[in-house]
Amino acid sequence: MSFLAERLGRIKPSATMAVTQKARELQAAGRKVIGLGAGEPDFDTPDNIKAAAIAAIRAGETKYTNVDGTPALKQAIVEKFNRENGLDYETSQVSVASGGKQIIYNAMVATVDEGDEVIVPAPYWVSYPDIALLCGGEPVFVRCPENNGFKMRPEDLEAAITPKTKWLILNSPSNPTGAAYTRSELKALTDVLMRHKQVWVLTDDMYEHLVYDGFEFATPAQVEPGLKDRTLTMNGVSKAYCMTGWRIGYAAGPHELIKAMAKVQSQSTSNPCSISQAASVEALRGPQEFIAAHNAVYRERRDMVVEMLNKAPGLTCHKPEGAFYVYPSCAGAIGRKTPQGKVIETDEDFVTYLLGQAEVAAVQGAAFGLSPHFRISYATSTELLREACTRIQKAWAALR
Numbered sequence: 494m495s496f497l498a499e500r501l502g503r504i505k506p507s508a509t510m511a512v513t514q515k516a517r518e519l520q521a522a523g524r525k526v527i528g529l530g531a532g533e534p535d536f537d538t539p540d541n542i543k544a545a546a547i548a549a550i551r552a553g554e555t556k557y558t559n560v561d562g563t564p565a566l567k568q569a570i571v572e573k574f575n576r577e578n579g580l581d582y583e584t585s586q587v588s589v590a591s592g593g594k595q596i597i598y599n600a601m602v603a604t605v606d607e608g609d610e611v612i613v614p615a616p617y618w619v620s621y622p623d624i625a626l627l628c629g630g631e632p633v634f635v636r637c638p639e640n641n642g643f644k645m646r647p648e649d650l651e652a653a654i655t656p657k658t659k660w661l662i663l664n665s666p667s668n669p670t671g672a673a674y675t676r677s678e679l680k681a682l683t684d685v686l687m688r689h690k691q692v693w694v695l696t697d698d699m700y701e702h703l704v705y706d707g708f709e710f711a712t713p714a715q716v717e718p719g720l721k722d723r724t725l726t727m728n729g730v731s732k733a734y735c736m737t738g739w740r741i742g743y744a745a746g747p748h749e750l751i752k753a754m755a756k757v758q759s760q761s762t763s764n765p766c767s768i769s770q771a772a773s774v775e776a777l778r779g780p781q782e783f784i785a786a787h788n789a790v791y792r793e794r795r796d797m798v799v800e801m802l803n804k805a806p807g808l809t810c811h812k813p814e815g816a817f818y819v820y821p822s823c824a825g826a827i828g829r830k831t832p833q834g835k836v837i838e839t840d841e842d843f844v845t846y847l848l849g850q851a852e853v854a855a856v857q858g859a860a861f862g863l864s865p866h867f868r869i870s871y872a873t874s875t876e877l878l879r880e881a882c883t884r885i886q887k888a889w890a891a892l893r
């Protein structure tokens with residue numbers, strides 16, 4: 494009998510965290526590695542949010558709270574959904590967890606039985622399939638290649654649905670591609686879902702606020718109110734409010750699901766950090782202007798990265814609508830030789846080459862389920878990004 498559980502063998506550690514760790518180790522050893530692997534804003538948490546946390550500590554808000562969130566934060570979340578998404582929820586339909594990741598985990602543990610299918614459009618955020626697998630579910634991947642703008646077509650969704658389908662996980666804007674669905678693209682998908690009553694939607698709206706060039710964000714329950722009673726609308730403060738370390742994510746959905754998720758959380762972590770919850774009330778209710786200021790910087794960086802990468806002959810980089818990632822194709826490198834004589838066979842070989850040759854850390858597309866690509870996070874200083882793109886251009890040119 495093996496000591497480790499059989500289900501642990503179904504999953505792998507997060508590839509993005511592994512790359513970040515490797516880049517940190519090389520930096521610590523004195524190498525001038527530029528890390529473009531991490532998916533977190535380089536901006537600091539705004540001061541008003543920090544001040545709210547300090548005030549909460551001083552006021553003694555340092556004890557256990559309700560398992561799935563304080564009444565104050567739930568109320569702020571209800572107001573956020575109403576104000577920004579035109580969605581009406583009661584506080585009893587809201588769940589707060591230690592990050593968006595825990596929300597997804599709670600929802601899957603609470604609902605997925607052995608053999609249940611979870612549709613995951615690929616490329617996907619690395620954790621979706623593994624969370625489903627850990628719960629005994631079967632991820633069903635739908636390929637969303639670059640020529641579809643990395644978005645799922647309604648006919649491909651239709652073809653993936655079976656009587657065993659329990660969930661569709663949608664993520665717009667997307668990690669790793671930055672692709673975002675317009676309202677009409679979403680409606681075409683929700684039209685399909687309206688014909689399949691057994692399928693629930695988990696919409697991961699984590700990058701809602703990070704959209705550029707006037708793109709208008711929309712979410713499934715808003716586009717198709719008929720789907721609201723089988724939609725879990727997930728969001729969080731990590732990305733837009735630069736609060737990745739504070740660990741607060743939230744969701745709203747049908748009462749029964751929310752109660753089941755609280756039950757899971759009550760037997761795992763209990764409440765998310767009381768101080769982070771107080772800070773999140775300020776994030777959602779306080780001034781929002783800094784978001785537009787950050788977005789102006791992100792957009793400039795996106796444009797620069799896309800332009801510089803596309804200058805390398807044979808390297809193609811699609812310009813995305815949102816988030817802070819690009820997902821260039823390295824198909825043009827496959828089959829070519831490095832100056833050291835190694836043939837690049839996969840996107841993993843390519844990012845390994847980039848790390849050795851250019852000292853730039855990126856993540857291989859294989860980790861996100863669509864190859865041959867690599868993901869670059871442009872949530873790092875413009876100066877470093879320019880340097881990184883120059884190094885990538887040079888490394889690309891050195892391939893034979």
Ligand SMILES: Cc1ncc(COP(=O)(O)O)c(C=O)c1O
Pocket residue numbers: 532591592593594595618664667668697699729730731737740741742
């Ligand atoms: C698409 C997506 N969803 C969820 C998360 C998790 O967010 P959190 O840090 O709040 O757990 C991330 C973080 O990288 C993400 O990219």
